[in-house]
Amino acid sequence: MMGWIVGAVAATFLFLGYLGVPLLPLVVLTLIIAAVTFFSSTSGGRLGVGKKETIQxxxxxxxxxxxxxxxxxxxxxxxxxxxxxxxxxxxxxxxxxxxxxxxxxxxxxxxxxxxxxxxxxxxxxxxxxxxxxxxxxxxxxxxxxxxxxxxxxxxxxxxxxxxxxxxxxxxxxxxxxxxxxxxxxxxxxxxxxxxxxxxxxxxxxxxxxxxxxxxxxxxxxxxxxxxxxxxxxxxxxxVDLPDKKARTHILHLHLHTKPLSADVKIEKIAEETFGFSGAQLESVANEAAIYALRDEEREITQHHLSLAIDKVMMGEKTDREATQEERERVAIHEMGHAIVAEFVQPESVAQVALSPRGEALGYVRHHPGSDRYLYTREQIEGQIMILLAGAAAEQVVFGNRSTGARNDYERANQSAQLLIESGLSELGIINPDWIEKSSLQAEASRILSSLEERTIHQIEQHRHVLERGLYLLLKDEVLQGDHFRQLLAQADEWVR
CATH class of the missing domain: 3.40.50.300 (P-loop containing nucleotide triphosphate hydrolases)
Incomplete structure (x- = not known):
C-alpha cells in the first residue's frame, strides 16, 4: 500500500514539473503532512487522530x-x-x-x-x-x-x-x-x-x-x-503485611513446586522474615532456587534459603574491596551490635557477617522471634541500645568512631522520637505540636545519652569477645549465631 502511495506522489510531481508548476512549495507541504501523520499514528492517538487508544x-x-x-x-x-x-x-x-x-x-x-x-x-x-x-x-x-x-x-x-x-x-x-x-x-x-x-x-x-x-x-x-x-x-x-502464619502459607505455596532438601524448615524461614511482603517471600523462594543452581545442587537447602533472605533484605554481595583497617572496624562494629542484641533479646542473633552486601560492608542478621506490633518502653530502649552498639564498640576498641554509624543514629533518633510521642518519656503525655523543637531535641538527647552509657558498659564487659570475634570474622567472614553464643557463654564463665 505504501509503495503505491509513494509511486502516485512521484508521478504527480513529474507531471506538475512537466507543466511548469513550482515544485518546492508542494514538496514542503507534502513533508509536513507526512510528519504530522507519522507522529499522530505513533503517539497512540494523542493528537486526536491516528491509532486507536488502548488500555491494558x-x-x-x-x-x-x-x-x-x-x-x-x-x-x-x-x-x-x-x-x-x-x-x-x-x-x-x-x-x-x-x-x-x-x-x-x-x-x-x-x-x-x-x-x-x-x-x-x-x-x-x-x-x-x-x-x-x-x-x-x-x-x-x-x-x-x-x-x-x-x-x-x-x-x-x-x-x-x-x-x-x-x-x-x-x-x-x-x-x-x-x-x-x-x-x-x-x-x-x-x-x-x-x-x-x-x-x-x-x-x-x-x-x-x-x-x-x-x-x-x-x-x-x-x-x-x-x-x-x-x-x-x-x-x-x-491488605496488610502477612503475619507468621500467613508467611508460612505463602512460602508453602511458592516452594511446593521446588526440590527441597529434608533439612528445610519453612516455619523457621517464616520466623526470620518478619515484615516481608508476599512479593518478597516469592523472591526468597526464587533466589534460593538460583543459589542452589549456582552450587549445582539438586535440592534447595536451608543454607540457600538463608542466603536468599539476606539478598532480599540487603541486596546481593558486592565486589567492593575494603582496606584491612576498614575490615577490622566493620568487624568490631558488627560484633558490638551482636553483643548488645544478645543482652537485650537472648538467642536473637542468627549470623554476624563481614561481607559487603548492598550498601553495607557487614551486617548482623537477627531472629525477630514472634511477630510484635506493640512495644513497651523497655523494648524500644533495647532496640536503641542495639543501634548504638556498633559505634560504641568502635569507641571502646579504637578510641574513635566512623561514618558507618550514620544510619544507626538516624534510626535511633526515630526510636527516641517514638518514645516521646507515645508518652513513654520523662515528658509524659504530650502533643508534639505544642512543645518547642528544642525541648523535644533535648529530651531525645537525654534518652540517647543515657542509653549510650549503658551500651558502652555492656561492650566493655565483653571486650575479649570483641577481640575473639574480630579474629574469626577476619578469618572466615561469617560467624554463626550458635558459635557466637558459645563465645559469650565462655566469657561469662571467665567473669564469674
Missing amino acids: TNESVPNLTFDEIGGQKRAKNELIEALDFLIHRDHIDAYGIRPLKGILLSGPPGTGKTLMAKAAAHYTDSVFVSTAGSAFIEMYVGVGAKRIRKLFTEAREMARKKKKKNAIIFIDEIDVIGGRRDGSQHREYDQTLNQLLTEMDGLSSEQDVRLLVVAATNRKDMLDSALLRPGRFDRHIT
Missing part, C-alpha cells in the same frame, strides 16, 4: 482463585462478602441492599492487591479490565477524562462479547488521579477525577452488564474524600 486489558476471566493467594484470610473474607452482593442479586434485592459500586484495596506494596482483584474477577465470573492511574495523566486537558469514559465503555463491550453479566475494572495506583483536590493541582487531574466520579455515579444494577470498580493504593490518606464517601468506594479493605 485482559479479555478473559482470570484463572487465579483466592485459595492460590497466601495469607490475607481476613481481607479475602471481607472481599468475598462484598462480591457476593454482585453474584446473589436476588438476595440483596430482598433485603433492599444497595449494590456496591467500588471496593478500595489499600496496603503496602507487594501484599497482593492486584492478585486479590484478579481472584475477585474469577470468583464472580467477570471479565477483567486493568489499568493504572498513571495511564490517565496527560499534559493535554481532557485526554484523561476521555480515557476514563473509554475504559468503562470497553469493559461493557468486552463483557457483552464474552457473554458475561459482570465486569471488574481494576485501577492500580488510584492515588495518582484520585489525590485530594486543593486548588493547586493541574486542571487535567481534576477533570480526570471528576469523570471517574461521574462514571461511578452512573453505575446501576439495572444495566445489562454490572460493573464493579476495584482500586488499589498504598497511600489511602492521600485520596480525595469524594472518592471515599459511600456510594462510590463503599468497601475499604486493608
